[in-house]
Amino acid sequence: MCRWLAYTGEALKPSELILDTQHSLVAQSLNSPLGTETVNGDGFGFGWYPEDSSNGNRPALFHSIEPAWNDENLRELTSSIASPLFFGHVRAAAGPPIQQSNCHPFRHENWLFMHNGFLDGFLAMKRDLVLAIDESLFPLIHGTTDSEVLFYLAITLGLQDDPVAGLGRAIAMVESVGERKGIQFPMQGTIAVSDGHTLWAFRYSTSHRTRSLYHSTAIPELRELYPDAARLQVFGDNAKVVVSEPLTDLPGAFTEVQESTVAILDDNGYHHEPFLEQAA
Amino acid sequence: MCRWLAYTGEALKPSELILDTQHSLVAQSLNSPLGTETVNGDGFGFGWYPEDSSNGNRPALFHSIEPAWNDENLRELTSSIASPLFFGHVRAAAGPPIQQSNCHPFRHENWLFMHNGFLDGFLAMKRDLVLAIDESLFPLIHGTTDSEVLFYLAITLGLQDDPVAGLGRAIAMVESVGERKGIQFPMQGTIAVSDGHTLWAFRYSTSHRTRSLYHSTAIPELRELYPDAARLQVFGDNAKVVVSEPLTDLPGAFTEVQESTVAILDDNGYHHEPFLEQAA
Amino acid sequence: MCRWLAYTGEALKPSELILDTQHSLVAQSLNSPLGTETVNGDGFGFGWYPEDSSNGNRPALFHSIEPAWNDENLRELTSSIASPLFFGHVRAAAGPPIQQSNCHPFRHENWLFMHNGFLDGFLAMKRDLVLAIDESLFPLIHGTTDSEVLFYLAITLGLQDDPVAGLGRAIAMVESVGERKGIQFPMQGTIAVSDGHTLWAFRYSTSHRTRSLYHSTAIPELRELYPDAARLQVFGDNAKVVVSEPLTDLPGAFTEVQESTVAILDDNGYHHEPFLEQAA
Amino acid sequence: MCRWLAYTGEALKPSELILDTQHSLVAQSLNSPLGTETVNGDGFGFGWYPEDSSNGNRPALFHSIEPAWNDENLRELTSSIASPLFFGHVRAAAGPPIQQSNCHPFRHENWLFMHNGFLDGFLAMKRDLVLAIDESLFPLIHGTTDSEVLFYLAITLGLQDDPVAGLGRAIAMVESVGERKGIQFPMQGTIAVSDGHTLWAFRYSTSHRTRSLYHSTAIPELRELYPDAARLQVFGDNAKVVVSEPLTDLPGAFTEVQESTVAILDDNGYHHEPFLEQAA
Secondary structure, eight states: OOEEEEEEEEEEOTHHHHTSSTTOHHHHHHOOTTSSSSOOOSOEEEEEEOSOGGGTTOOEEEEESSOGGGOHHHHHHHHHOOEEEEEEEEOOOSSSOOOGGGOSOEEETTEEEEEEEEETTHHHHHHHHHHTSOTTTGGGOOSOOHHHHHHHHHHHTTTTTOHHHHHHHHHHHHHHHHHHTTOSOOEEEEEEEESSSOEEEEEEETTSOOOOOEEEOOHHHHHHHOTTOGGGGGSOTTOEEEESSOSOOOTTSEEEOOTTEEEEEETTEEEEEEOSGGGO | OOEEEEEEEEEEOTHHHHTSSTTOHHHHHHOOTTOSSSOOOSOEEEEEEOSOGGGTTOOEEEEESSOGGGOHHHHHHHHHOOEEEEEEEEOOOSSSOOOGGGOSOEEETTEEEEEEEEETTHHHHHHHHHHHSOTTTGGGOOSOOHHHHHHHHHHHTTTTTOHHHHHHHHHHHHHHHHHHTTOSOOEEEEEEEESSSOEEEEEEETTSOOOOOEEEOOHHHHHHHOTTOGGGGGSOTTOEEEESSOSOOOTTSEEEOOTTEEEEEETTEEEEEEOSGGGO | OEEEEEEEEEEEOTHHHHTSSTTOHHHHHHOOTTSSSSOOOSOEEEEEEOSOGGGTTOOEEEEESSOGGGOHHHHHHHHHOOEEEEEEEEEOOSSSOOOGGGOSOEEETTEEEEEEEEETTHHHHHHHHHHHSOTTTGGGOOSOOHHHHHHHHHHHTTTTTOHHHHHHHHHHHHHHHHHHTTOSOOEEEEEEEESSSOEEEEEEETTSOOOOOEEEOOHHHHHHHOTTOGGGGGSOTTOEEEESSOSOOOTTSEEEOOTTEEEEEETTEEEEEEOSGGGO | OEEEEEEEEEEEOTHHHHTSSTTOHHHHHHOOTTSSSSOOOSOEEEEEEOSOGGGTTOOEEEEESSOGGGOHHHHHHHHHOOEEEEEEEEEOOSSSOOOGGGOSOEEETTEEEEEEEEETTHHHHHHHHHHHSOTTTGGGOOSOOHHHHHHHHHHHTTTTTOHHHHHHHHHHHHHHHHHHTTOSOOEEEEEEEESSSOEEEEEEETTSOOOOOEEEOOHHHHHHHOTTOGGGGGSOTTOEEEESSOSOOOTTSEEEOOTTEEEEEETTEEEEEEOSGGGO
16 A cells, blocks of 8 residues: 655665655655555654664654655655664555555554555454453554554564564464454554564565565675776665665665565574465 | 634634634633643544534534644634534643544534543543443544543443533543542543534533633623623523633623533533532 | 646636645646647646635645655645535646745736647746746746746736737747747647636647646536446536646547647637637 | 854853753743733744864754743754853744744854844935845845844844944944935844854844843853852853843853943953944
8 A cells, every 4th residue: 555665774864865866755655666655644653763873773653644755754854864774654544544544664662564456455454453452552552454464463473572473473363363353354464563673674565466575685795896986985885774665776776575575684584484374 | 731612503614713703712822721731732623513414414514733822724714614513622731632532522423522631640540441442433543532431431331422420521531540549639621512402511520620611691681781782782692602702791691600510501401410429 | 747637617626636636736737648748747736616615715826845745734734625616636746946936826816828849949048038028027936937937927918818819929929039039839738827717728839749638528428428437426517627647548538729829718618719710 | 132142162052051040041931021012922033053073063943933931952052062152042923924934043044133123214214224225135034023024124234344344334224224214213123143252242223212231241250259159060161151131140140231332242251342432
């Protein structure tokens, strides 16, 4: 339903990816070549871990219900800070109203979460899913999206200890509730999760036909391929980005994350693991 | 937390009460002499039954997150229509975010509902209350306020058949859940309900110290009292208004609705009944 | 830059054209087949003459900076009133910021005005044009668009006495200032003007390649063509609409307004006149 | 009409002054003890020079039309950055509409400007003042406030070379135009200006009864006065703030800036100069 982008690496001015690339996130908000919807104009969100992590590594959020392409504040903000790990998300609403509390990314303590996709038949499942959320977390749900419910369900089921297992259990519960309600394909989407150090990017749907997901090629490799590309000078050697669709048409710059896979990005680089594969 | 106004009578241009009176609702939004909070600037709502009721008597809504005193659209709209029954509400938020889905009045089919007050300890009670809402109504909850939960709880418990009994049962359930959670005074507030014909205005709180509520004196009586008051010419003989605080300082123009009382306004005039009195 | 629609005829629920047609104005806001820009998501406006014209026939306005497809208030409002003459406009901003004061239609006394297009090189011409506006009108300019400046210039030059002559003089002045500034094609656009009784729809640009403009076929003719079309039952015999692009694919339902032409719609039907033709 | 605050000194988290002080700017927006208006809820602005001045020392802006006390984004932003020089402004509108382009501070290149007050009779003077603005600056006026016109007039008259002389000439022109128009007291207000290094704070009005203005006492002095004040630990020795009214009731913490005075704050501390005194 949406488009998102997550960056990790040397502290970077977020506008480099949110605004200034060929197919930047804001460009995608107005015209998304690979998206299900052409326009993602139903609000957006930006979440970033400050360079100075003295604040318990708590990320900051900027949510707006204006289309991203119009928002002067987004432009000012992302050009004036630097961050070693940030999330951007543009929304094409699929039902829940356009309001700041429905904008991704969602935050819990030092965790960020965002989602491109949907829980099919969410209204039929919502009551059961909400009931499965830990009572102490229940009051923290501020919006009305399926994505936020999935996030708090995953936290309830252990995301903070083990993101892959926690989110896996949450999706399994969604699929089980969905089955009881007669929903054929309850889960659809790509999801980004971070604790401020590691970035997990999931691609999974019950139907095994998930929306697209890509990550960038390692910068040193790209520099060898394109020694003259001035554009690459703004990135450090550890710069990595995961994104709904490539930010540039440069051949070799982006690699697809496969179906039913989680890509894990940290200081050691990328590695991919199967995710909920057995569920097929 | 808020201020509200409900009108019933001959079709009237709503701006007469919303904007153009001495202590109009918009004037109260900026400076409320009797309110707990001075400023009610956290969004507002306006709901009206059209003169032409061919649409199943379904009311229309206008919700905004801007302060009412700034909103040009409110000014234009309420000066350009006429309505025989309308609700206006200015909000001073007590927690739930400022978003259109949290603005009163709330609507279900041909019913309107608005509330000035709060459920104390709502976050602790919310899960139990939400669970008590009929499963078919659950997906209709669009916002995150205590007031909307109370509305759907009352519908679940029969508000559409008997508003006094239905709301009474809902408040009784709130008080019972509150007691279990150790909350001393769970319910606080004045509430307006209408089906498009009759207007019910409730004043009740567990502590029996409810926010203020007034209704206007019958217009023919007022005309006798103030034969020269040009202002009274804009109102028909059946014009009646219930409001958080008097719209004018004119002595005799407004009567207080007593504690634990429901005022019922219809073509036969006003009558008052005790409400949940035995709960005292 | 934008899309617009103007209706005159029997009082009609505006949602019939703004929301509920195949290519309704809101549908065009998200996907405009004939538009220069695909998306018109930078705010919108709706202006209507109330059925009851006792208010000096002054039209009412509703302006919003949200994309039209998201706006619940637009949906509620246009489904709850009826109007014999209304304007709707969705904007794709070409520079001036997205703010209510830049939303069309613009109003002066009983006149409405809206524009799809632009004054090329406006920033270079603005000072001279603004200076040519009558001193008494100057303080009434609330926004920063080229269109509003053109409106007040046309009023200065006689639009209220003779809309065709007044707008013609204003455009001639734009072209003369533009020539001095070395701008090849200063004027571009289609414009709707009304006094609440007659509707003037202009199609003109200096380059003689103006954005598209259509008006509907007379309803009685359409009923003969399509005796079974249930859709036509909602319209009265005098219903007429002018619009940037056809609201339906029904063959014969819409006629193009030619280049350098003004279409005049009133109780006597349509008639077309050349507009600024000699300027070619 | 408004309240403002300007900080210069060691890089500081702006929320310390915008949100977290006894009479913080956001607290003043809801309840301003010394203000002409109680409520300053008509939008706000925040402008800051980033710690990293590699961007030509260009300040960043965040403008919003929501009341400051509601704005989650303001809270997030000012808690997540640090800045050696920032401006905050809450607005009580006096006419020009509530829109981002009317929010202070205004920016031109590396300069910031904000104003609490008004040009009396602005609509009568506007045309003459706008005409006096340099043609190359004219297109940069994005909003419709008197304050922005005053800013560009001051730039036209040399503010960037000599802020005291440039603003002095602009105010002299306002007073001269005002005199021609029969306006008794054309200029009213306190103004903050900065180039990113020095901060100029002006207090002046034609009537010599200007709204209040204060600056903080030097931090080392305050530490001597209040050796136990934990609150003072967050500030560096060079921290200085100018503000419409004291941020705390701590005796000795704030000093009034006198009528017809400019306070100049830089690395050498404060110094005061008479401003337009002879005009009295």
